[in-house]
Amino acid sequence: MTGAPILQVEHLEMRFGGLVAVHDLSFAANRGDITALIGPNGAGKTTVFNCITGFYKPSTGMLRLVTSDGASHLLERLPDFRIAQEARVARTFQNIRLFPGMSLLENLLVAQHNTLMRASGYTVLGLFGFGSYTRAEAAAVENARYWLDRIGLLPRADDAAGELPYGAQRRLEIARAMCSAPELLCLDEPAAGLNARESAELEDLLLFIREQHRTSILLIEHDMSVVMRMSDRIVVLDYGTKICEGTPAQVRNDPKVIAAYLGVEEEEVDKVEAEVGL
Amino acid sequence: MTEQSAPAAAVPSRFPAALKSAALSALVAFGLFSLIVGARTDQGPTGALIVFPRLDDLAWLAGVVFAGSFLRTLLFGDAPLQVSRHFPSGVKRIGARLSRFAAPALLGFALIAPLLFYSNRYYLDLSILVLTYVMLGWGLNIVVGLAGLLDLGYVAFYAVGAYSYALLAQNFGLSFWIGLPLAGILAAFWGVLLGFPVLRLRGDYLAIVTLAFGEIIRLVLINWQSFTGGPNGIASIPRPSFFGLPFTDDEGGFAHTFGLEFSPIHRIVFLFYVILALALLTNWVTIRLRRLPIGRAWEALREDEIACRSLGINTTNTKLTAFAIGAMFGGFAGAFFATRQGFISPESFVFMESALILAIVVLGGMGSQLGVAVAALVMIGAFELLREFAQYRMLVFGFAMVLIMVWRPRGLIGTRVPSIFLRKEKELPSSMVAEGRR
Secondary structure, eight states, X not given: OOOSEEEEEEEEEEEETTEEEEEEXXXXXXXXXXXXEEOSTTSSHXXXXXXXXXXXXXXXXXXXXXXXXXXXXXGGGSOHHHHHHTSXXXXXXXXXXXXXXXXHHHHHHHTTHHHHHHHTTTTHHHHTTOHHHHHHHHHHHHHHHHHHHHTTOXXXXXXXXXXXXXXXXXXXXXXXXHHTOOSEEEEESXXXXXXXXXXXHHHXXXXXXXXXXXXXXXXXXXXHXXXXXXXXXXXXXXXXXXXXXXXXXXXXXXXXXXXXXXXXXXXXXXXHHHHHTO | XXXXXXXXXXXXXXXXXXXXXHHHHHHHHXXXXXXXXXXXXXXXXXXXXXXXXXXXXXXXXXXXXXXXXXXHHHHHOSSOOOGGGGSOHHHHHHHHHHHHHHHHHHHHHHHHHHHHTTTOHHHHHHHHHHHHHHHHHHHXXXXXXXXXXXXXXXXXXXXXXXXXXXXXXXXXXXXXXXXXXXXXXXXXXXXXXXXXXXXXXXXXXXXXXXXXXHHHHHHHHHHXXXXXXXXXXXXXXXXXXXXXXXXXXXXXXXXXXXXXXXXXXXXXXXXXXXHHHHHHHHHHHHHHHHTSHHHHHHHHHHHOHHHHHHTTOOHHHHHHHHHHHHHHHHHHHHHHHHHHHSOBOGGGGOHHXXXXXXXXXXXXXXXXXXXXXXXXXXXXXXXXXXXXXXXHHHHHHHHHHHHHHHHXXXXXXXXXXXXXXXXXXXXXXXXXXXXXXX
């Protein structure tokens, strides 16, 4: 599955005033891979996500995304909505952000906004009920039905998204992101708050997305069993710097990673700090 | 809530609590009313103010509050009052069934209203007024109810529309049917102009800026004497014609052409159908837009702006279109207002108007077309009918608002009908609807 890099992050730096949240971070996510971004709390993972999806403008650094048609997009120069629209990056949020008062179907149709907007002739044709829009909407509904079926929420299609249980909301948020037909899907802690069964369903869904839809996945996750089972590559952050990168097996045995997560014995502190470069 | 199913048994045990809460409420009422009601000032013979104490009125008010609070706590306990829970389910079901026929019934009534009130000029004028507010409510509903942008300066667009038509008609001799679309376009342009600086604002902050915008427009109208006529306003604005036929008592007039006996009522009836058509146009466009991607984007924007951006929605354009389209209908209504009155002045476009239109939208239930229409009917209609009791009008008005918000915190129509269904039509509770979450 591993191919050319879809996302290259080079020398990314994000400062908030005097606080350096991300420092000189470089890594690449390959097309078709599941790349995990892990690290202790406050390591800067979500900041990296916000830089990639345009919610923050990086202080310095370059973020290059190559779509499947060969076009290359410099994400640090695009406003957030154009990153989703043109570079085809979709994301989910750590604290779920659905449209709670709208039905599940509507949530998935909003995700197909740009396709439908074009089909409705930027509202003018749609207002007078031209057939092209009716067809495009039917196709969008079909797409939404497909994803609702896949995440097992088809029977609740007309319910309000806010009424769903937590685990279902997480799945719906992923389905909504997938409805925008992304090439890179960024998931911010998708397994947080899920029980073991829901977690297993989530793994199935992510593998399905990768195999069937050829979507590359960038994943922030604290559940190490999920990360180790699913990821092709793992990037480990601590205090905003990359301390390790590699396959799950490599990362698992890296002393810096173990030190960052578990801490070290008192007498080893100096040695480890020297290795880490503090 | 087993206590509520058996209130009789629980009443004696609540007695001390009820006494205590009643005493507290009476004390608060006493404090609040002591200056407002308890002291009345009047001008004395020398021109100085004299204070009359009105202790008896004060005591009455405190007594009423005491009794009310006592009874409420005794009967219903301390729980927040939820009137709807005390209705048997049968009443609710009938209510739901009635509301399904409410829209066609109201429309049918509106269509034949001029025939019913043909001889009653007062009722015709009142229904035109109500329809104007229905239209304004529907226009503001796009901005506030759908896009969730709290706009306290909507009257500005009403004013822009009215002055646009008035000035175009006076300076260039344009007829109503040409002035109307132009007024709408100009108002939409001002909507975009207001939209740009407030793109980053939401909720309370947006409300303050739009409030200021409304005042700016009004002050410009007052002070730009050479252009707008200042506080004197603009008089003798041309009346609308029946597609070219004026409503006059001469050769080429409407009555003469159709072989009718001349009556000034013809023009009023015509105005009624014009505003009805304009209001229905607003309604039709809103209903259509809700089912288009732009309408869904508005509602998504109301629910979560950040999620919208993460899905590739250009929130700038989405907000601006909401402002522009809302303002356009405000402008149409303004042009109609100008041609109906024949005279406009800045006095018609005060903040109170904005507040009234917003109250109609909020009372009706944000985003509900039927709710807004009913709220406009109730508010404007009742407001007019209470004209005889001018002294108590605001009191009744405020009291009714409090009651409705206690009874139905989400407005008269507290449900949201999704714009599209997969299986079967079904209403969603609007308690899920998020307003302006960031």
